[in-house]
Structures are given as structure tokens and as C-alpha cells.
Amino acid sequence: MDAIGGLRRTLGEGLRRNWRATGAELPGGDLVAARGVSMDGWFWRISDPASGRVALALAGLNTPRQGEPWGIVGIAADPARSLTTATLSSVAGDERGLRVSMRGDEGHFRATRESLQARLGSTSLELRFDRLDEWQGRLGGSDVFGMVPRLNQYWHPWVLGGSASGVFDDGSTRWEFDDAQVYAEKNWGRGGFPVQWWWGQAQGFAEPTACVAFGGGRIHLGRPGRDARLSTTVTALVVRTPDGEQLRFGNPGTSPVVATVGDGHWRLRGRRRGWRVEVDAAAPLEEAFVLPVPLVEERALAPGAVEAQLGHLEVRLFRDGRPYWQGISNLAALEDGGRELAEAQLAQRAGNPLPRRD
DSSP: OHHHHHHHHHHHHHHHHHHHTTTOOOTTOOSSSOOOSSEEEEEEEEEETTTTEEEEEEEEEEOOSSSOOEEEEEEEEETTTEEEEEEESEEEEOSSSSEEEEEETTEEEEEESSEEEEEETTEEEEEEEESOOBOOSSSOTTGGGGGSTTBSOEEEEEEOOOEEEEEEEOSSOEEEEEEEEEEEEEEEESSOSOSSEEEEEEOOOSSTTOEEEEEEEEEEBSSTTSSTTSEEEEEEEEEEOTTSOEEEEOOTTTSOEEEEEETTEEEEEEEETTEEEEEEEEOOGGGSEEEEEEETTTTEEEEEEEEEEEEEEEEEEEETTEEEEEEEEEEEEEEEEOHHHHHHHHHHTTTOOSOOOO
16 A cells, blocks of 8 residues: 555656646645746845835746756845846755755855845845745736646745845945845746736835735747747736735736836736726836846846836725725836847946946
């Protein structure tokens, strides 16, 4: 009987790994662990309303069709106008739980659910997390799309609040913080980033437990340029209300979100049964960082998005037609993604990816 049970477990584990390798996940599955797809990405953002400062860390584990996996790590802070990115050659991601480690000539990175340590040259970020307010639903941020295999991109905002303490240091600016607000997400996919996308996240509201996050773009089956007829544009929007309720908008039929993005403005309108949400945000493009994205097969980075860290965001939430909550943040991250825009911004700045401010 033990042998039969072991065989069943082995077969079950094999089926689970094969299913996860398509990018899809069944309800209740682990959406934060590595998946072994073309691109696994993790992102953490710290907001400190008392000082008006933000810091972020990103890590990407890239698996080309040929050759060894490789990684990208980034550390940024604002208003320090600090950004450091690097590719690292030795990478590992656990497929059971959040354990990511990367190492190379330019630095190292390690993250779990409880902590994060990153160093790239003279820039470092060390974080300790406590009282995390994690995602509550059995489906992730991509909702029903998360169960569809072989999409180019999936998105899951798994931490919508909690406490972060630690130190940011880039050699010229040192920031020690305690009990700052924390947000974290996971994204992954088989085809890399869409041709164009938009994203945003905000804490720092008058109500410290509130959080807003959204992400949108064109999703499709298979690799870019193939199966074009099996594609659609989707925007997902998540609101954590001051009283702790988590609301997701973004299913085309039952909770659609309409997004208008361009020229430094982000406008979203969403609805679901009993609820309606409006988000208006703005940030000058010249005050945004130009962030790289991985070209997985080329084992290289390319300018991919402009992302402001000190944007202005207003959210209005209505329940049964009546105002329910309104919030304003001036610590919003606002991203307009696409290589054409990013390369144009970089050219205007003579190759400098840092925000330009008077």
C-alpha cells in the first residue's frame, strides 16, 4: 500500500508541475512561488507617508528555451532619485512557497515571505515584514484568467498592506524606516511583457490600511505574434478599503474596468454587483524612472516602461449608488509600459533613466 500511495503522490506531483508550467493555477494554488515559466517576477514597494519616501525592489527569474536561467534585480527609491539594476547569473526559485535567491558579479538578492535582502554594488535594501495583509480569495489577481494555460502574462497582488522595517542605502542616501506600509505582487508568463501595458499602486492614504492596485494590457495565448485571434485587452483593479474589505474589478462580463492611459494620466472606471469605482491619477512622464524589462531569450535588458513613484492618485468608491470611501495619495506608483515610449523617454534624457525635476 505504501508503494501504491507513493506512486500516486509521484504522479500527482508530476501533473501539478506540468500544469503550473503552463502558467495556469487552480483555485487555492500557490500563486507566489516560482513556476518555471519563461518569466517569473516579484515586486515589493514600501511607502512611508510620514517622510514622503518610497522604496522598491524587483526580481525576475528568466528561463530561456535554451541555456541556463538568469535573473534581473532592481532597487529604487524616491525622492532620492536612486535606481540600480543588474543581471545575475546564479538564480534559484522554490516552487513551494516564496524563496528566491540570485547571485552574480554585481551583487546578490534573497527574499522570503518574512524578509528581503538585496545588494547591487553600493546600493542595498534590507526589509523585514510583519502583519502582512495577504490576498484573501482562492483565485488570484488575474481571477478566472489565472486558470487559462499559456497566457503571456498573469498578475497577482498578494500583499495589500502590513508593516515593513529596514534600511535603504545607495552610498549617498541612507533611509532607516520602521513600520512603513508594504505592498507586494507576483507576475509571470510565457511570452514576456505585452507590447503595451499600464500599472499602478498606491498606499499613503489618510487611512493607513487602504490600498489600490491595478494592471492592464493585452493578453494572448502562446508566444507574441502567434494566435493573434485569441487575444483581448484586460484591466484588473483591486481596492482594499479602510475597513479591510478586498474588492476586485476586471472580469469583462461581470465586473468590467475601462482604462484610459496616456500623456501622464491614468483614468479607470469599474463596476461589479453593488459597487462602482473611479480612479484618476497623474504624474509627469519626465518625473518617472525608465525601467528595464528582460528579453528572456536574448539574456539582455531593454528600456521597457516609465514608472513614477510620487504620483497623485484619487479613488472614489460607491456602494449601491452611494459614496462609500474617497482617498487621495501622493505616493502613487504609476506606470506606462511599452518599449517605444520607454526608448523615447530615455532618448530625451540623453540615456539617463532617472526622474528629471527642477
